[in-house]
Amino acid sequence: MVRLLAFLALWLFIFGTALAGGWNIMFKIAYLLLLLFGVAWLWTRAGVLWLEVRREPLAQRAQVGSVLEERVTVRNAHWLPKPWLEIDAASTLPEHQTHVAASLGSYEERTWSLSTPCRRRGRYVLGPTTITAGDPFGIFQRQAIFPSNTAVLVYPATIDLPGFRPLEGELPGSGQRRERVPYSTPMVTGIRDYQPGDPYNRIHWPNSARTGRLLVKEFEQDPISDVWLVLDLDRNAHLGSGPGSTEEDAVTIAASLAKHFLLEHRAVGLLTQGHVLQPDRGTRQLLRCLELLAVVRVRDFLPLGDLLVSSTARFGRGSTALVVTPTVRSEWLGSCQDLRLRGVASAVVLLEASTYGSARPSLMLVGELAAAGIPTYMVKQGQPLPEALAQEYAGGARVGMS
Numbered sequence: 001m002v003r004l005l006a007f008l009a010l011w012l013f014i015f016g017t018a019l020a021g022g023w024n025i026m027f028k029i030a031y032l033l034l035l036l037f038g039v040a041w042l043w044t045r046a047g048v049l050w051l052e053v054r055r056e057p058l059a060q061r062a063q064v065g066s067v068l069e070e071r072v073t074v075r076n077a078h079w080l081p082k083p084w085l086e087i088d089a090a091s092t093l094p095e096h097q098t099h100v101a102a103s104l105g106s107y108e109e110r111t112w113s114l115s116t117p118c119r120r121r122g123r124y125v126l127g128p129t130t131i132t133a134g135d136p137f138g139i140f141q142r143q144a145i146f147p148s149n150t151a152v153l154v155y156p157a158t159i160d161l162p163g164f165r166p167l168e169g170e171l172p173g174s175g176q177r178r179e180r181v182p183y184s185t186p187m188v189t190g191i192r193d194y195q196p197g198d199p200y201n202r203i204h205w206p207n208s209a210r211t212g213r214l215l216v217k218e219f220e221q222d223p224i225s226d227v228w229l230v231l232d233l234d235r236n237a238h239l240g241s242g243p244g245s246t247e248e249d250a251v252t253i254a255a256s257l258a259k260h261f262l263l264e265h266r267a268v269g270l271l272t273q274g275h276v277l278q279p280d281r282g283t284r285q286l287l288r289c290l291e292l293l294a295v296v297r298v299r300d301f302l303p304l305g306d307l308l309v310s311s312t313a314r315f316g317r318g319s320t321a322l323v324v325t326p327t328v329r330s331e332w333l334g335s336c337q338d339l340r341l342r343g344v345a346s347a348v349v350l351l352e353a354s355t356y357g358s359a360r361p362s363l364m365l366v367g368e369l370a371a372a373g374i375p376t377y378m379v380k381q382g383q384p385l386p387e388a389l390a391q392e393y394a395g396g397a398r399v400g401m402s
Contacts, residue, residue, distance in 0.1 A: 040135035047085070047133025048144035050078035055089070055126045055148045062118045063290075064157040064252075068093065070126060073111045076104040086132040089114060093124040093152065119243065121156040121251065121294045125149065155290040156248075156255040163390030164260060191215045225318040225345075226279040227261045229254050229289075230311075231272040232304045232325035233296060239326065239356040244381065246326035246351050247298045253324050253349055256385060258289040271311055273300040279319075305332030308339065317343035326351035328360045330368050337372055347375040349389070355381040366393065 014030045017023065051074060058069040072089045076082050082104040089098045089112075096116045104110060127148025134141045191204050194214035202216045231254045238246045254270070261268045262285055269279035270289050277292055304325055312335075315321060321344055323336070336346050348369055354361040362378075369376045378393035379385065 037139070040139045043135040044133060044140035044142045046078075046080055047082055047135070048131055048142050050076065050080070051082070051131060051144065051146075052077055053129045053131070053146040053148075055129065055150050057126060057150065057152050060150075060152050061155065062152060063155040064118055064121055066118050068096075068116045068118055068152060068154075070114045070116070071111055072098075072100075072114060072129070073109060074102070074104065074131070075109040076107060079106040081105050082133060084134045084138075087112075088130040088132070089126075090128060090130065091116075091124060091126045093118070093126070093154070094120055096124075096126075118154045121154050121248075123151055123153050123295055125151050153291065153294050156251045156293050158259045158290075159252065159256045159385045161256055161260045161386055161389050163386055164257075190218045192218055225320055226267045226269060226316060228269045228271055228279070228315060228319060228321045229257055230304075230308070230321055230323045230325075231270065231293075231296070232307070232323065232327060233273045233298045233300065234303055234307075234327070235298050235301050237304070237325060237327040237329075238298045239353060239358055246353070246356050249351060249379065249381070250324050250326060251293050251296065253351075253379065253385065255290060255293050257322060257324070257349075258293075259286055262286045262289075269314075271307070271314070272296055273302045273307060276311070276314070303329075303332065305335045308332060308335035312339065312342070315339060315342070315344045318345075320345040320347070322347050322349065324349045324351075326353050326356065328353050328358065328362050328365055330365050333368055333372055333374075336374060340374075347377070349377045349379060350393075352378055352380045 014026055014033065017026050053075075054071075054073040056071045056073070058071070062068045070089075072087070074085070074087060085102050085104065087100040087102060089100070090096070093116055096114070098114050100112055102110055125148065127146070127150065129146040129148065130143055131146065132141055132143045191207055192215065194203065194208075194216050198216045204215045204217050207215045231250060233247070233250075238250075240246060242248065258268050258270065262281065262283075265281060267279040267281050268285060268289065270277040270292060275292055275296060277288055280288075304323070304327055308321075321336075321339055323346065325348065336348075339346055350362055350366065350369075352362050366376060366378070375392050377389050377391075379388040
């Protein structure tokens with residue numbers, strides 16, 4: 001704008017001088033400046049035309065603590081050069097706002113690599129991309145916005161828990177579930193005829209050779225129980241926002257526990273206000289857990305006790321419920337004890353609310369958990385998670401069914 005006003009002031013001065021003095025040369029200079037003015041205006045309008053923009057993340061999944069790599073490609077699809085472009089590659093991902101200055105020749109294409117540290121979990125959009133073009137004289141500017149629907153998912157961080165003792169939770173008498181499963185387990189219960197699609201490693205070769213037809217082994221659920229991670233996202237229980245809040249720390253704890261048990265070949269399910277992920281095993285289940293935990297937020301005013309009561313039918317006998325909560329209230333203990341009477345083991349990972357700014361400490365709740373015989377792990381704000389989960393804070397007994 002300043003250059004435009006200066007140009008107009010210069011032109012008015014020259015044109016006024018030409019009128020006052022009748023100088024032919026001044027008229028020619030005034031007309032030349034007017035021509036340049038028109039050319040610059042047309043050049044600027046054309047500067048944002050015939051541009052193509054691509055935003056391509058190298059991976060559409062990242063994790064807190066990693067770096068998201070992205071390629072931004074801008075192509076001039078016309079013979080008219082673009083001598084001055086300013087590219088603003090915006091994103092909803094924090095700290096991703098990036099400015100690049102460039103020029104493009106006829107039909108030229110340029111690519112930039114952008115790196116952004118991932119500090120917060122969630123689903124983010126790469127875009128929009130705003131391109132500002134100008135003329136060679138710097139008089140005019142014009143913008144064009146290129147929307148984008150490319151999304152990336154940032155998983156919560158997971159922390160190794162070498163000192164966390166695995167939950168036992170075996171069915172009484174090592175009983176079996178009598179539930180057929182599509183994957184291999186130590187529990188081989190019989191054989192049947194081969195069907196197209198059966199893995200070759202399930203073929204029982206001795207019996208196949210003896211009978212003259214292909215037979216495959218059938219498996220049942222391993223007697224080790226399912227682990228249900230119950231993540232309390234009741235809005236009334238949480239404190240703070242962003243990194244260091246009870247919400248983010250609770251999600252990190254749940255993600256780390258899911259990874260811990262799945263690496264031990266346990267079946268893990270995830271339960272929270274408004275979301276249920278049925279128990280399963282393997283890498284795919286870990287990805288499902290991380291995808292869910294990447295987007296869950298503290299929203300619902302549903303107390304933990306009501307969540308446990310409404311989900312009672314989901315917990316099979318012999319399974320284990322591991323509750324992650326920052327609450328200081330104790331109304332939900334009755335629901336937890338009812339689960340124990342039904343043969344569901346329970347344990348609690350408690351975020352110490354007073355270290356997150358609450359005026360109410362958790363000592364009363366810890367005492368009630370100890371009196372109920374529910375193993376408890378205490379996590380304080382800023383405390384390393386492996387250290388916090390290495391030893392029970394109360395209860396004195398190994399986590400699992402007695």
